[in-house]
Every structure is written in C-alpha cells, then in structure tokens.
Amino acid sequence: xxxxxxxxxxxxxxxxxxxxxxxxxxxxxxxxxxxxxxxxxxxxxxxxxxxxxxxxxxxxxxxxxxxxxxxxxxxxxxxxxxxxxxxxxxxxxxxxxxx
Amino acid sequence: xxxxxxxxxxxxxxxxxxxxxxxxxxxxxxxxxxxxxxxxxxxxxxxxxxxxxxxxxxxxxxxxxxxxxxxxxxxxxxxxxxxxxxxxxxxxxxxxxxx
Numbered sequence: 774x775x776x777x778x779x780x781x782x783x784x785x786x787x788x789x790x791x792x793x794x795x796x797x798x799x800x801x802x803x804x805x806x807x808x809x810x811x812x813x814x815x816x817x818x819x820x821x822x823x824x825x826x827x828x829x830x831x832x833x834x835x836x837x838x839x840x841x842x843x844x845x846x847x848x849x850x851x852x853x854x855x856x857x858x859x860x861x862x863x864x865x866x867x868x869x870x871x872x
Numbered sequence: 873x874x875x876x877x878x879x880x881x882x883x884x885x886x887x888x889x890x891x892x893x894x895x896x897x898x899x900x901x902x903x904x905x906x907x908x909x910x911x912x913x914x915x916x917x918x919x920x921x922x923x924x925x926x927x928x929x930x931x932x933x934x935x936x937x938x939x940x941x942x943x944x945x946x947x948x949x950x951x952x953x954x955x956x957x958x959x960x961x962x963x964x965x966x967x968x969x970x971x
Contacts, residue, residue: 813912814898
C-alpha cells in the first residue's frame with residue numbers, strides 16, 4: 774500500500790499457502806489415531822472439498838501452479854478425513870449424527 | 873489452457889472462494905448444537921488460523937479485496953470453532969486429549 778513492505782508480499786503468500794494446506798495433516802493423524810471423527814461436520818467437509826475442486830479448475834484455467842499444488846494437497850488431505858470419518862462412523866459401537 | 877474456456881476462470885474462483893469460506897459455518901453450528909468438538913484437532917485450528925492471518929497480510933499488501941474478505945470471514949468462523957472447542961473442552965464431564 775502506501776509504505777514499501779520490508780518483506781515481499783509473495784513471502785506472506787507462500788507461508789499462508791503452506792500453513793492453510795498442511796494444517797489438515799494434524800486432523801488426519803488425530804482421526805487415524807483416535808478412530809473417531811463424530812464431532813467433525815460432514816457438511817463442512819463436503820462443501821470444502823467441492824470448493825477445492827473449483828479452486829483446482831480455476832488454477833488450471835489461470836495457469837496458477839502454486840494455487841494448483843496447494844489445493845491438490847488440501848483436497849487429498851480432506852478426502853482422507855472424510856473417508857476416515859465415513860469408515861469409523863459405520864462401526865456399530867459409535868453413535869452417528871447426520872449433521 | 874489450450875482451449876478457450878466457456879466459463880470465465882473468475883467465475884470458478886468466486887464459487888471456490890464462497891464454498892471454502894462458508895464451509896466452516898456448518899462446523900460452527902454443529903459444535904454449538906452438540907457442545908462437543910473433541911474430535912476436531914486443535915493443532916489444525918491453530919495452524920489454519922495462523923495461515924489465515926498470513927493470507928490477510930498478503931491480501932492487504934497486494935490490495936486483493938476478494939482474498940481479504942474471504943479470509944477475514946474464514947478467520948472469524950475458525951476462531952469461533954476454536955473458542956467453542958476450548959469452552960466445551962474445559963467442562964468437567966468431557967475427557968480431553970492434548971492433540
């Protein structure tokens with residue numbers, strides 16, 4: 774903006790992309806270890822995954838390689854969380870809500 | 873890429889941004905209703921929220937208003953999820969893991 778930034782905006786962008794991408798890895802590990810994802814909203818996961826598919830299309834059409842890579846990784850991690858949630862939700866011992 | 877897109881890339885970008893932003897609302901509602909977020913990883917929330925702060929700085933420095941608005945809303949929703957998780961986790965009836 775008015776003042777010349779000391780750190781390049783791209784640096785913030787790369788740190789931001791890295792953090793919002795790998796943030797889902799601790800959730801994958803937690804769900805895998807505890808074998809439970811009852812409190813994780815399936816509606817959130819479905820909306821987020823659909824949004825990521827749109828980001829992937831957008832990245833392909835605009836040739837935005839960093840956006841493409843970040844969203845493919847985020848997509849894989851969130852599909853993994855959804856898959857684990859559905860697997861563990863089907864086990865007879867747990868009670869599952871539709872939400 | 874090679875072929876002219878029938879739908880403008882920006883359209884995909886706006887749909888993508890809208891979905892990956894409002895996706896966290898169902899999680900807020902679910903956590904609020906069930907008063908439980910034990911299965912939601914606190915490490916994920918902290919990393920994601922930190923990443924969103926970097927996106928906000930990036931958006932301000934590059935004057936990217938849509939990126940700024942989307943990330944502020946996502947930030948508010950995720951801080952709400954974290955706050956609810958911490959409140960409900962402190963209640964004596966629930967067992968809490970540090971992860």
